[in-house]
Amino acid sequence: MDLKALAANLQLSMTTVSRALNGYSDVSEKTRQRVVEAARNLGYQPNPVARSLALGRANAVGIVHPLEHGDVADPRFLSVVAGLTEGLAAQHIDLLIASATEKGELDTYDRLVTGRRVDGFIVARTLRQDERIDYLRQAGVPFLAYGRTADASGYPWFDFDNAAGSRMAVERLVELGHRRIAYIHASLHYNFAYGRHAGFIEAMRAAALPVEPRWMPSAGLARSSGYNAMLGLLEQAQWPSAVIIDNNLAGEGAVRALLDRGVAIGRQMSVIVYDGSPPDTLLNGINITAVIQPAHHHPGRHMAGLIANVLSGDYQLDEVQMLCQPEILAGESDGPC
Amino acid sequence: MDLKALAANLQLSMTTVSRALNGYSDVSEKTRQRVVEAARNLGYQPNPVARSLALGRANAVGIVHPLEHGDVADPRFLSVVAGLTEGLAAQHIDLLIASATEKGELDTYDRLVTGRRVDGFIVARTLRQDERIDYLRQAGVPFLAYGRTADASGYPWFDFDNAAGSRMAVERLVELGHRRIAYIHASLHYNFAYGRHAGFIEAMRAAALPVEPRWMPSAGLARSSGYNAMLGLLEQAQWPSAVIIDNNLAGEGAVRALLDRGVAIGRQMSVIVYDGSPPDTLLNGINITAVIQPAHHHPGRHMAGLIANVLSGDYQLDEVQMLCQPEILAGESDGPC
DNA sequence: GTGAAAGCGCTAACAG
DNA sequence: CTGTTAGCGCTTTCAC
Numbered sequence: 001m002d003l004k005a006l007a008a009n010l011q012l013s014m015t016t017v018s019r020a021l022n023g024y025s026d027v028s029e030k031t032r033q034r035v036v037e038a039a040r041n042l043g044y045q046p047n048p049v050a051r052s053l054a055l056g057r058a059n060a061v062g063i064v065h066p067l068e069h070g071d072v073a074d075p076r077f078l079s080v081v082a083g084l085t086e087g088l089a090a091q092h093i094d095l096l097i098a099s100a101t102e103k104g105e106l107d108t109y110d111r112l113v114t115g116r117r118v119d120g121f122i123v124a125r126t127l128r129q130d131e132r133i134d135y136l137r138q139a140g141v142p143f144l145a146y147g148r149t150a151d152a153s154g155y156p157w158f159d160f161d162n163a164a165g166s167r168m169a170v171e172r173l174v175e176l177g178h179r180r181i182a183y184i185h186a187s188l189h190y191n192f193a194y195g196r197h198a199g200f201i202e203a204m205r206a207a208a209l210p211v212e213p214r215w216m217p218s219a220g221l222a223r224s225s226g227y228n229a230m231l232g233l234l235e236q237a238q239w240p241s242a243v244i245i246d247n248n249l250a251g252e253g254a255v256r257a258l259l260d261r262g263v264a265i266g267r268q269m270s271v272i273v274y275d276g277s278p279p280d281t282l283l284n285g286i287n288i289t290a291v292i293q294p295a296h297h298h299p300g301r302h303m304a305g306l307i308a309n310v311l312s313g314d315y316q317l318d319e320v321q322m323l324c325q326p327e328i329l330a331g332e333s334d335g336p337c
Numbered sequence: 338m339d340l341k342a343l344a345a346n347l348q349l350s351m352t353t354v355s356r357a358l359n360g361y362s363d364v365s366e367k368t369r370q371r372v373v374e375a376a377r378n379l380g381y382q383p384n385p386v387a388r389s390l391a392l393g394r395a396n397a398v399g400i401v402h403p404l405e406h407g408d409v410a411d412p413r414f415l416s417v418v419a420g421l422t423e424g425l426a427a428q429h430i431d432l433l434i435a436s437a438t439e440k441g442e443l444d445t446y447d448r449l450v451t452g453r454r455v456d457g458f459i460v461a462r463t464l465r466q467d468e469r470i471d472y473l474r475q476a477g478v479p480f481l482a483y484g485r486t487a488d489a490s491g492y493p494w495f496d497f498d499n500a501a502g503s504r505m506a507v508e509r510l511v512e513l514g515h516r517r518i519a520y521i522h523a524s525l526h527y528n529f530a531y532g533r534h535a536g537f538i539e540a541m542r543a544a545a546l547p548v549e550p551r552w553m554p555s556a557g558l559a560r561s562s563g564y565n566a567m568l569g570l571l572e573q574a575q576w577p578s579a580v581i582i583d584n585n586l587a588g589e590g591a592v593r594a595l596l597d598r599g600v601a602i603g604r605q606m607s608v609i610v611y612d613g614s615p616p617d618t619l620l621n622g623i624n625i626t627a628v629i630q631p632a633h634h635h636p637g638r639h640m641a642g643l644i645a646n647v648l649s650g651d652y653q654l655d656e657v658q659m660l661c662q663p664e665i666l667a668g669e670s671d672g673p674c
Numbered sequence: 675g676t677g678a679a680a681g682c683g684c685t686a687a688c689a690g
Numbered sequence: 691c692t693g694t695t696a697g698c699g700c701t702t703t704c705a706c
Contacts, residue, residue: 002699013677018701028675045451049389050699053682058386060433065419082402085436094454096397097434099422114382117431222617249617256619280559280586282593282619339683350693355685365691387683390698 001044010038021046048092060094061307062118064108064132066125080124080146083300091308095122106135113141119311122146122303126157128191144307144320146299147191156310156320158303162192163199165291165326166244169272170203172289172328173242177337178270182215182240184229184254186247190221196246196274215240219250226250230257241337242270248278248290255283255333270334287331294327338381347375358383385429397431398644399455401445401469403462417461417483420637428645432459443472450478456648459483459640463494465528481644481657483636484528493647493657495640499529500536502628502663503581506609507540509626509665510579514674515607519552519577521566521591523584527558533583533611552577556587563587567594578674579607585615585627592620592670607671624668631664 007014012035020027020035038044052058063081085095096118100108109132112118120142123132128150136143137155145157152159173181183200186193197216204211214236219229226245230253233240245251251273255265263269265286276290277283293299302322309315344351349372357364357372375381389395400418422432433455437445446469449455457479460469465487473480474492482494489496503520510518520537523530534553541548551573556566563582567590570577582588588610592602600606602623613627614620630636639659646652 003701004699014700015678015702016676019676022701026675031675043451045453047390047453047699049386049395049453050682051701052386053384053390053684054699054701056682065422081434082436085402085434089436094433094435096431097418097422098426098431099419114380116382116384116386223619224617227619253619280561282560282564282590340685341683351684352686352694353692356692359685363691368691384683387698388685390700391683391685393698 001042002047003044006035006039006042006044009042010035057119057311058117059092060096060118061088061120061122061311062096062098062109062112063122063124064098064100064105064112066100066105080122080299080303083298084122084303085300087298087301087304088307091304093304093308093311105132109135109141110139113139120144120307122307126191127189128194129189130191142310142313144303144310146303148195149191150194152321154317156306156315156317158299158306158322158324160192160293160324160326162195162326163202165274166196166199166246167203167206168326168328169244169274169291170200170207173244173270173272173334174203174207174209176242176270176334178242179209179337180212180215180238180240180242181209182212182217182233182243184217184219184226184233184243184245184250186221186250187218193246200244215243219245219253221247221249223249223253223256226253227257228253230254231261234258234261234263239269241268242272242334245271245273248273248275251275251288252278252281252283255286255288259283266333266335270337272328272334276329276331286333288333289331290329291326292329293324299324338379339384340381343372343376343379343381346379347372394456394648395454396429397433397455398425398457398459398648399433399435399446399449400459400461401435401437401442401449403437403442417459417636417640420635421459421640422637424635424638424641425644428641430456430641430645430648442469446472446478447476450476457481457644459644463528464526465531466526467528479644479647479650481640481647483640485532486528487531489658491654493643493652493654495636495643495659495661497529497630497661497663499532499663500539502611503533503536503583504540504543505663505665506581506611506628507537507544510581510607510609510671511540511544511546513579513607513671515579516546516674517549517552517575517577517579518546519549519554519570519580521554521556521563521570521580521582521587523558523587524555530583537581552580556582556590558584558586560586560590560593563590564594565590567591568598571595571598571600576606578605579609579671582608582610585610585612588612588625589615589618589620592623592625596620603670603672607674609665609671613666613668623670625670626668627666628663629666630661636661 003014007017017035020032098108124146126145126147130149148157148159185197188194217229219225245254258265272289274291277288306320340351344354354372357369435445461483463482463484467486485494485496522534525531538548554566556562582591595602609626611628614625643657
């Protein structure tokens, strides 16, 4: 069932049918009714390929998945994808996932753009200095970043307020009487890690607490490195009384290290983990106090709306820069000093 | 730079240029050289949308990601996606990832098919009875299954020999002198779990060893359930001397349980895990003996080739049903009884 | 308010 | 071997 057949069936021209279906004004309400109903009855589905050709857009956005060597399933990545596809489906936009080639990630962006396979991109996992964003900006390709960069002005993004999350965590610990607070963090090249790190320092200073570099190890985004980082803290002459971990993979590792060393979590050592426990964790017994990015913010939905806006090309920058606030979800992994 | 411009530039007709570029035979070698070179120099990239419209295919395959409630990043799923995109890129086929809607997974397949957004599908994570495969078969939609179903005849698939993997594990343990072998497995609705389970039983019988239901708990695809399953085994009056776990998530949990209970792995209890340790595990100290699906089989590449074949519609069934053999990768988690 | 006709960029008969 | 021509299915001027 194509447009021609539908038009013939209705004894109308393709033009009129097309306009009726696409909600143009210059078609009588009565005709529109007829057309819409017939379309439904006959199961007419416009051919998106033909549509794309005529309109000059692909009706798809791309997301490039970097296949780092030994790369693991990044839960972060997949949850973005999941939320997005759902949100985009409502706008009749497809999500095209491409793997970065060996030649590099930028090359993949280029291929997708010059091949007109997508109208724009989602850039996930932003770095503080992100060459992908530099590239897309200078190439004039529409995109929406999931996370900001060092200079967040001038392009569309969706992000959570990372600094605020850390501040909330510090303030909570300070209220519980802690003064020696450690901080395990991922590479500060990640913008989220940088922001959380900055928020931590800021809050510590505001509380007139010492910011001790030896208590602020870098750990990477992995269980194992969180484990090692925590062991490192435990080997020091003086222990912190609390520790904040800026990502939940390292967080699980860190908690495991405490368990292995027999440290009483919440008593000897208070723990707050950004994003809490990963879903399928082996720490089920322990209810970790967490900085969370509340689900009611529906990142996927928001981002779908934002990217649609971006693709339309008709927007004010401040409409497509969205910052959501995190919250503290109290658990049992922290307590009075 | 479109075909017309390129042709004008070469003083040739679009037809000739098109044929030269698409490797038709009826164009002089000299002309082809010129065309190809000009295309490269001028950076000509065919518009895939126009191409799709003319050819009547989308040049894309779909993969539907079921968004189960609380679904986690499935490493299995992502690694398939990663390998596939790479392999498909070489064939100029895109991978379209769609989330299942609330209305159900089948509905999503239907939407993609009637919308002509894809030419076929990859169906991952097959169940023993899989309604998706039933649906696609009866709808006459091309697809390639990653994993088989109860009845694997009559449609294209790529799979590993699950039963063989279990047999190899059992045989290895038997040679080490084990007679009390336990088996922790995922839901037998998954075809891979069923096959591995069947292979286990078969090999046990072949070795004249007892198949004890109480030593064969079902654990699900999760660290936590593997943990609990192992605890269950340890609570029994008589312990097995070895245990095989049919997936690596549950495997990690099971090993963790042994560690927590202070059981000497490889001495008091031998362990073999299908697929070994997940990449970022907290068991780094332990080198687990594993049944592996060797990387040299390049599942992604193979599947890309197979699906291309399937889409062409011109194939013998036995060319698109591919079974790879697993291997044992010896570690230190098993030893003499 | 409706229709005829000209593309969107490419491929594929069909002639020469 | 090469060019002419007619689509693929839809949108969109431009007339009526």
